[in-house]
Amino acid sequence: MIIQWCCKGLAKLDQDAVTEILTDPVGLICQDWLAHTQIGMPFPVGRAMQRLTEANLHRHVNDFSGPDPLTGLPFCDVSPFISLSAGCVDRVVRKKTNRTYRAVRTALDFATTDYADPARPRCPGWVLYCYVVVGSNPAVRIPTVAEEIRELNHGRAFSGWYWQGEVAAKLNVPSAQILCAERYEPLPGGRPRITSVLVNQGFCHPAALLAERRML
Amino acid sequence: MSLPDHLWEALELDRPAIEAQAHFYRTYAELEESPFDVRGIAEILRYGQLPGGSDRVVDLLGEDGQFLAAQLREDYRPAAREPWVRSAEIADSVRTAAIANLLLNTPTGRADLVEAGEEYRAADLPFGDFLVVAAAGNRELSISAADRLQALLSGRMDHESELMEPAQLRYLLLAAAPDAADLGPTLADTPYARRAVAVGAASQPFSTWWRLGDLTRRLAPGDEEVRRNLRRTIARIAEAHGRQLEFAMADTFHWSTGHSRVDVIDLDLAGAVAISARVMANRRIRPWDFDEEFADLSPPEQVSIVIGLQLGGTDPTFGEDPGVGPREPSSDRREERQLGYGFG
Numbered sequence: 001m002i003i004q005w006c007c008k009g010l011a012k013l014d015q016d017a018v019t020e021i022l023t024d025p026v027g028l029i030c031q032d033w034l035a036h037t038q039i040g041m042p043f044p045v046g047r048a049m050q051r052l053t054e055a056n057l058h059r060h061v062n063d064f065s066g067p068d069p070l071t072g073l074p075f076c077d078v079s080p081f082i083s084l085s086a087g088c089v090d091r092v093v094r095k096k097t098n099r100t101y102r103a104v105r106t107a108l109d110f111a112t113t114d115y116a117d118p119a120r121p122r123c124p125g126w127v128l129y130c131y132v133v134v135g136s137n138p139a140v141r142i143p144t145v146a147e148e149i150r151e152l153n154h155g156r157a158f159s160g161w162y163w164q165g166e167v168a169a170k171l172n173v174p175s176a177q178i179l180c181a182e183r184y185e186p187l188p189g190g191r192p193r194i195t196s197v198l199v200n201q202g203f204c205h206p207a208a209l210l211a212e213r214r215m216l
Numbered sequence: 217m218s219l220p221d222h223l224w225e226a227l228e229l230d231r232p233a234i235e236a237q238a239h240f241y242r243t244y245a246e247l248e249e250s251p252f253d254v255r256g257i258a259e260i261l262r263y264g265q266l267p268g269g270s271d272r273v274v275d276l277l278g279e280d281g282q283f284l285a286a287q288l289r290e291d292y293r294p295a296a297r298e299p300w301v302r303s304a305e306i307a308d309s310v311r312t313a314a315i316a317n318l319l320l321n322t323p324t325g326r327a328d329l330v331e332a333g334e335e336y337r338a339a340d341l342p343f344g345d346f347l348v349v350a351a352a353g354n355r356e357l358s359i360s361a362a363d364r365l366q367a368l369l370s371g372r373m374d375h376e377s378e379l380m381e382p383a384q385l386r387y388l389l390l391a392a393a394p395d396a397a398d399l400g401p402t403l404a405d406t407p408y409a410r411r412a413v414a415v416g417a418a419s420q421p422f423s424t425w426w427r428l429g430d431l432t433r434r435l436a437p438g439d440e441e442v443r444r445n446l447r448r449t450i451a452r453i454a455e456a457h458g459r460q461l462e463f464a465m466a467d468t469f470h471w472s473t474g475h476s477r478v479d480v481i482d483l484d485l486a487g488a489v490a491i492s493a494r495v496m497a498n499r500r501i502r503p504w505d506f507d508e509e510f511a512d513l514s515p516p517e518q519v520s521i522v523i524g525l526q527l528g529g530t531d532p533t534f535g536e537d538p539g540v541g542p543r544e545p546s547s548d549r550r551e552e553r554q555l556g557y558g559f560g
Contacts, residue, residue: 005254022273065469092477093419097383102305105244113236115473120236122243129254160470160477179258182250191243194250197276199284205262 003206004134006084006167007103009110011125018126018181022200027175032078048080049143052170057140061149062159081168088150088165106164112184112192122186130178131206132169143170176204217322217526226515233474238316245309252276256292300339307335315481322526326351346387350487353494362392369402382422383415389429390488394495396433403430417482418456432492437501447509450489457482458517482520489524
């Protein structure tokens with residue numbers, strides 16, 4: 001078991017929505033959960049847990065906008081997984097080069113680019129800092145551990161998204177695991193400027209989970 | 217100048233996605249680090265809530281977060297990172313922005329290449345010299361690279377020779393090519409000329425790049441054989457890169473969003489073509505005729521060559537001195553130095 005720090009980029013959310021993520025115990029929720037919340041329906045946790053499968057994880061990582069075989073909806077609208085970035089080192093064999101991609105760069109790209117708009121305009125957004133527990137081995141069916149997609153010994157199939165350093169959380173990332181959120185707003189020239197750093201005082205430090213004991 | 221419309225269409229590139237990539241990487245290079253280290257924020261909350269704290273959220277840049285912000289500034293200052301980390305990030309970001317901008321607007325892409333080159337040069341990587349020579353035709357750097365290459369090949373810098381990666385060695389040769397006339401026999405005789413290790417975006421043997429640099433160096437008026445061999449070598453690398461692009465295009469989702477792992481432009485090839493075009497102009501050799509010499513290549517194979525020719529051509533919109541000098545003074549060729557955008 002490893003405590004893995006990660007980033008999450010969220011575009012165009014207002015401060016109230018981010019404050020809710022930091023204060024509501026459920027924290028950051030998957031698209032499937034969000035979709036149910038938006039239509040006032042309770043989230044069917046059991047059914048969502050059954051959708052934690054290798055095939056769906058593959059869809060989440062490599063075919064995000066493809067159809068969900070269960071509902072026919074775009075998978076990105078009903079995914080039980082949550083993409084986080086922990087950064088990665090990408091080995092470009094043909095160039096004999098290793099490239100380092102920082103987590104915050106990937107998160108910032110998604111936070112400050114409106115990919116929903118075909119014109120891809122710059123937009124204000126948030127970068128969340130959180131931690132998740134990842135297993136020593138792949139365990140897609142276990143909702144309490146995140147899947148380390150960026151670990152080649154876990155995600156062995158080739159992925160064009162490897163460089164994003166993805167760690168896939170499941171169903172939700174509790175707010176107790178979300179430390180803070182930085183708001184970036186593009187200046188007129190486009191350079192993002194930090195305008196807020198929200199700290200979650202209800203954050204629970206992962207020291208409690210680590211193999212270190214304090215004296216009595 | 218930018219990538220011609222017919223190549224945009226043939227490559228099915230999404231212009232807004234390319235613009236977004238250019239913009240993001242450009243601005244990421246200029247990003248100011250957060251005034252607060254996330255590790256410090258985590259550390260301050262290690263033992264639970266602060267005295268008088270609550271579960272609520274506070275903004276470190278707002279009034280409600282002033283106390284916490286002051287404590288972070290006093291007791292949890294960001295740990296210093298290795299200085300090269302941010303420098304490398306800036307260089308890579310600007311280089312990636314250059315690839316996108318060269319498709320959109322040559323002068324902007326050229327300026328990015330010079331800036332990226334300066335960053336790489338600060339890390340003492342010959343790749344930086346190559347980018348600046350390719351983008352701006354800086355003769356001072358070219359002469360300096362030739363001096364360094366000569367010293368390496370003649371064994372006067374054994375230690376550095378051992379440390380230099382093949383990829384960097386070929387950049388040194390390409391940067392030096394316009395002013396490496398003295399290296400004739402040395403280049404042909406060196407074991408590097410036969411190395412098979414694959415390098416570059418198109419994963420071509422080192423010896424191919426070495427030959428490309430040597431042929432560029434040997435370009436001369438009336439020597440059609442050297443010209444034909446150089447054209448053939450450029451075309452061979454372009455074909456290999458074009459094949460990589462065809463693979464990447466098959467993955468339509470990544471390709472359309474500009475997130476493909478294959479660079480649309482092979483900067484090594486485009487830079488080499490730009491350098492050869494400048495050498496031709498300087499030595500009064502008939503310039504490359506794209507329609508006659510490269511039009512038989514497929515659109516993906518043409519991209520880097522087209523960009524290279526634009527980069528190596530005269531561009532009236534780029535008139536400012538890039539202000540880049542050599543890292544090491546040239547010992548015996550000082551009088552030959554001229555800063556300019558050609559090798560005249």
